[in-house]
Amino acid sequence: MTNNYPGFIAHIRKYVELSEQEVDILDSYVKPVDLKRREYLITEGEVCRCNYFVERGCLRMFFNNDKMVEQTIQFALETWWMSDYFSFARQSPSQYMIQAVEKSFVVAVDYSLQDKLFSEVPQMERYFRIMMQRALAASQLRVKLIYQLSKEEMYTQFVNSFPGFFQRVPQYMIASYLGLTPEYLSELRKRR
Amino acid sequence: MTNNYPGFIAHIRKYVELSEQEVDILDSYVKPVDLKRREYLITEGEVCRCNYFVERGCLRMFFNNDKMVEQTIQFALETWWMSDYFSFARQSPSQYMIQAVEKSFVVAVDYSLQDKLFSEVPQMERYFRIMMQRALAASQLRVKLIYQLSKEEMYTQFVNSFPGFFQRVPQYMIASYLGLTPEYLSELRKRR
Numbered sequence: 001m002t003n004n005y006p007g008f009i010a011h012i013r014k015y016v017e018l019s020e021q022e023v024d025i026l027d028s029y030v031k032p033v034d035l036k037r038r039e040y041l042i043t044e045g046e047v048c049r050c051n052y053f054v055e056r057g058c059l060r061m062f063f064n065n066d067k068m069v070e071q072t073i074q075f076a077l078e079t080w081w082m083s084d085y086f087s088f089a090r091q092s093p094s095q096y097m098i099q100a101v102e103k104s105f106v107v108a109v110d111y112s113l114q115d116k117l118f119s120e121v122p123q124m125e126r127y128f129r130i131m132m133q134r135a136l137a138a139s140q141l142r143v144k145l146i147y148q149l150s151k152e153e154m155y156t157q158f159v160n161s162f163p164g165f166f167q168r169v170p171q172y173m174i175a176s177y178l179g180l181t182p183e184y185l186s187e188l189r190k191r192r
Numbered sequence: 193m194t195n196n197y198p199g200f201i202a203h204i205r206k207y208v209e210l211s212e213q214e215v216d217i218l219d220s221y222v223k224p225v226d227l228k229r230r231e232y233l234i235t236e237g238e239v240c241r242c243n244y245f246v247e248r249g250c251l252r253m254f255f256n257n258d259k260m261v262e263q264t265i266q267f268a269l270e271t272w273w274m275s276d277y278f279s280f281a282r283q284s285p286s287q288y289m290i291q292a293v294e295k296s297f298v299v300a301v302d303y304s305l306q307d308k309l310f311s312e313v314p315q316m317e318r319y320f321r322i323m324m325q326r327a328l329a330a331s332q333l334r335v336k337l338i339y340q341l342s343k344e345e346m347y348t349q350f351v352n353s354f355p356g357f358f359q360r361v362p363q364y365m366i367a368s369y370l371g372l373t374p375e376y377l378s379e380l381r382k383r384r
Contacts, residue, residue, distance in 0.1 A: 063336065071339050073332070085329035095336070118318070125318050126310070132324030137277035139331040140265070144255065144287070146338060147263050147371070179339070 004032055005055045008107045011079050015130050016123035026124070029117040031108045035100035048087035048094045050108035054078050057104020058168060061096050062176070072177040075101070075169070077162070081131055101169050154178050155188050196224055197247045200299045203271050207322050208315035218316070221309040223300045227292035240279035240286045242300035243320075246270050249296020250360060253288050254368070264369040267293070267361070269354070273323055293361050346370050347380050 008030075009023055018026070031050075035041070035057065042048050044063065052059065059082050061074040073096075076082035087094035088111055109117070118125040149157060155178055159166065166174065166189075175185040200222075201215055210218070223242075227233070227249065234240050236255065244251065251274050253266040265288075268274035279286035280303055301309070310317040337349060347370055351358065358366065358381075367377040 063340070065340060073335050073339060085325055085332060089325055089329055122314065125321055129317055129321035129324060132321060132328055133277055133281055136324055136328050136331060137281055139328060139335070140277060143265050143331070143334065143338075146335075147265060148255070148257060 005030075005053075005105075005107050007055045007079060008053050011053070012124070012127050016127045018121070018123065022121050022123075025120050026117070029109065029113050029120075031110065033106050033108050035104040035106065037100060037103050039100050041098040041100070041106070042084070042087075042094055043097050044095060045093050047091050048084040048096075048098070049091070049112070050110050051081055051083040051088060051114075052076070052098070053107040053109070054080050054082070055105045055107055057106070058101040059098055059104065059106070060101050060169075060173060060177075061098050062173075063096050070173075070176060072173045075165075075173075075177065077165070081135065101173065151178065151180055151184070152188060155180065155185070159192070197222075197245075197297075197299050199247045199271060200245050203245070204316070204319050208319045210313070210315065214313050214315075217312050218309070221301065221305050221312075223302065225298050225300050227296040227298065229292060229295050231292045233290040233292070233298070234276070234279075234286055235289050236287060237285050239283050240276040240288075240290070241283070241304070242302050243273055243275040243280060243306075244268070244290070245299040245301075246272050246274070247297045247299055249298070250293040251290055251296065251298070252293050252361075252365060252369075253290050254365075255288050262365075262368060264365045267357075267365075267369065269357070273327065293365065343370065343372055343376070344380060347372065347377070351384070 009018070012018055012026075032055075033041070033052075041050075041052060041059070054076050056078060059076040060072050061082060061084065062070045062072040065071045074082065082098060084094040084096050084098070086092070091111060145154060145157060158174075158178060171185055172182050175182045178185070180188070201210070204210055224247075225233070225244075233242075233244060233251070246268050248270060251268040252264050253274060253276065254262045254264040257263045266274065274290060276286045276288050276290070278284070283303060337346060341349060350366075350370060363377055364374050367374045370377065372380070
């Protein structure tokens, strides 16, 4: 049994049972990836071949808008999965970049191996069904908040939901994620 | 074998194999629901007990904002699934209403029966894993478009993606979904 990514195995075992033997099989299907700060997993135009689990560190997904300004649309912290699911499912070019915000260590599940993994360890299909459903729930909530909250309320909600996050991530990325100018974000932080 | 919801069975068979016997089992786990125009499947504060497949008709999900104005955040047409996945997964009260926009016929999968269904027809777990992943891909794209497009571009994108939809759904619901005033939507429609 591997001890390279205890967070990954523990997270799966929160949702489904895995024998030691199944952990070994799983081990042969996933690829650990070390990432330097600001290193890319995919860039625009590449196919997003993997779904990535954050064992340590933080990823972000962004695109360059018409004004060639980086627009961050998603972050992933420890125990979160990240992929461009459109590109992943169709194995078509991605419109996004996925980048390590800080030094990170991720576990990658390759699209081309996924079905074979599911046939050998069927619980993994269940695990991913639950992960996708959870991500969808989070995404529905996010859309609701975008419609419901003012920019300032979005900021407060974000700070309260992810304490400690602000120290880890450059302010301009958070501003972009929240749809604020960096100047306005800085003003909101001072007010708190 | 049932012929009550051919769209439902055909949709599942696009993604996984189902024998006639498995269709019969599936049949015993799902509940067909006839809905009048404007009838509710859930209202705010209720637990969203089911995941709903639209066999015929159209559903929408909305909430009442601070000004008690209905904010539509999602539509579901034929072959789409709809649920409040947060409420569904936790069996906690929903913050949304799910309503039939027109006379509709849906197939409901109850949360309390889902795991038993998966153990009897394991392919259904796979089917739902794929459905959740597709919905997540659509949701990622939606968030990108919200950040990327102007209100007018959102409108054009929506019209091109779902031709015929405008004839079926009251304009104020579409305006609310697109984040436009009904007046501005009407202006945009005249311009086209």
